[in-house]
Amino acid sequence: MISRVQSFVLRGIDAIACEIEADLSSVGLPKTTIVGLPDTAVKESTERVRTALLNSGYRFPQTRLTINLAPADVKKEGPVYDLPIALALLRADGTIEPSADGRPRLDTFLIAGELALDGRVRPIKGAISLAMLARDENVRGVIVPRANAPEAATVDGIDVFGIETLGELVAFFNGQAQLSPHETIDADTLIAEAQPAVDFGDIRGQEAAKRAIVIAASGGHNLLMLGPAGTGKTMMAKALPGILPRLTREECLEVTRIYSSVGAIPNGAPLMTTRPVRTPHHTASSPAIIGGGTNPRPGDVSLAHRGILFLDELPEFSRAVLETLRQPLEDGCVTIARSQGSITFPARFMLVGALNPTPKGAMAEDEVGRRAMEKYLARLSGPLVDRIDLHIEVPAVPYRQLTSKVRGTDTQTMREMVLSARQVQQKRQGRKPNGELNGRELDQMAALDESSRETLGSFMREMGLSARAYDKIRRVARTIADLERSERVEMHHVTEAVQYRLLDRLL
Template structure:
């Protein structure tokens, strides 16, 4: 007899339907598992056999063949324990409601005593279930809240194999897990470091507002101890909260690698990742024999903060170019390629020299040029704003005048993003294509002449030309101006300090 149960398989963060087929027929007792299983899946038969026996059920006699289809995709982890057990019990006649299990999509790991343990990627299963129009999902009790994040999917928490058998036989009813109030969860905003605590740095704070409003990448360049790291850590506080769809995107990534807590089934805050400068390319970009997302994907819809940027290896920094340009990472292996989302805001902090200060008093211009040359021109081209952060005079530190706080700066960011959303939908200014720039950030002849002069004098690339236009569009949005004016272009150009000719007193150009 053949029994079939539907489960799922992950390809990157995308779930695909996986059909668990079990064939039981007379013959010498044996169990064969096929369908490209990994070691954890091959071991599942031992867990399933013990769970069935300890649950008081009879394991089917004869020869059993278990197939996980489609057979060309590698199956990983213990997610198939519960569907295999249910299919075996249906083929063996224990589950008498033939075919009822096909109404559901099922996943879960089995303990030897029949308890159902949590597994990775359940939110992806729930989204697949909704996409395929299935009745609902049967998942471990510890994963039920995660699945309930997805609207319009019936979620049934399965604590033990016995509960699943009784439910499928119609002998017991299980209450479906209530859907979660995602909007209410997202409304709560955690306290963060306040920009009021940062003394001075009005230009850097303004640049951070511009970066946050338009989704632009930014570099903060200045001596040690001027507040670069502090401002970068305060930046998430001025970003708007995640939308429902963004929260689901981020949660899917964390779920597929098992980084979700049972009591926090949805990522509510924009993620912030700050890897150490000794991190490898695989750790930051993602990789491995079985591809896993790296920090650029774990920072999706959030912030990737790289402190002491020139201390990262050149190879690691160059791997950032593709995700900065495309908003995703594609990892190719012999078995195929996997794509992970990676639309993050890059915030880099760096000293101008290894000694920590600009070229002066014994710190040579040559040393500064050599240190900054660790950042390649193509990488710097992909960063919209690079801003000098100067030391704050002691006299200014003593003043207790008005300082912009996080709430005020966040209101500016939200206002700017609201104008972008009204004008161009979901796309931020940093994501506008050339054609969209011409449509949404048109400039008059005088402003175009100013921009072309700046580009010519500094020898900038076409990419830098478009970056300045995108930043100028964001500045106009923050200022509440419908059109981009010359003043906006001039301000945007000031946020390109690494493009300036070398002067000996500031950040040198990188080429």
């Protein structure tokens, strides 16, 4: 007899429908075979399922078993198939009876879960993607481990059933017990403001840098901070999340799908409700940053989606790693190609880089120091620097400011400025921030008058700026105008924007 149970394959962050077929045959010696491109974890599921069935009071069929995972040309990974395989075997040997008298049908649910040896059901990766697949496939509902139910229940339009044990589910399909759908989670009630580790008011001095950070946060611009060691670059990067707008519901779901696919959602949190911040070490490899693997998984650029990717000591990262940032900075996504196909991960993040002027961390004070600075900064390629909107200097703070009891501009004040500018942008162009405007949109929304064009043109010729830098300057100027609630981009907006191209002058 052949039985069928519906489950899923997680490919990147997307769920693909997968059908588990189990056939029990009395012909031949007892043997269990799993086909359909299973990895080692899937092949090992035979022993987990066998022991879980026996410890739950059921028998494991002593016949020739063939378990097929379809489609057969897609790699199957992980222990998510333990539960559907166990159910397929129990249905094939008659332990789960055919549906009748209104009992739930096994083939109307998408089911996934890892089995412990005592029959408990352990959490899985990708539960929210499974729920989205179920909604799109118009099935009755999904059955997942209870720990994953709150996450899956954030998807509207689908019933989510969370279970603790295999026996609980068998009783449900035999009509001996009832399961109630998990209450739908209202994402809007969970979205919260980030609680920054540092308040900008605690950072002495650096008012010019704070101004640039407000501009960057207001327009979603990438930011590079150059200055000697101990001037507050890292502290300001840690404080930055506190001035960014809240995630929208759609953005929460986007971020949650990514974190769910790698099993990185914090315990007890059904959704990622604050903007993620990723701070990889400078020894990180390209796959760790960009993503990779045989079955590609997201890297830090995708885990920072809708949030911040902070790269401290930027020149210390390998050249290969830094060059991989070009595509996500330009396109807001990253594509990883493999022989079986390519997978695209979202990667719309705000890049914040910090660097010292020299390896010793001090500013150049003589000709030798200037040569050392030029050599150190040459580790950054021109095309990468081109893709960063604002380059600012973070100078050493005078002793008088360090010991002053007067607080500088604080997080609350800066946040209000950012939200005001974002409201202007939303009214004009929807939810797309200025940092994502293309050339045609800039021509419409950041048009320059004749004198501003001439001034910008002279800067371009003097500094040897590229066409990409030209658009970056216009985007930043548009954001500065929005902070002043100015409908037009004026001359002083352009001149301030040009000042934030520090590395173009140094490289």
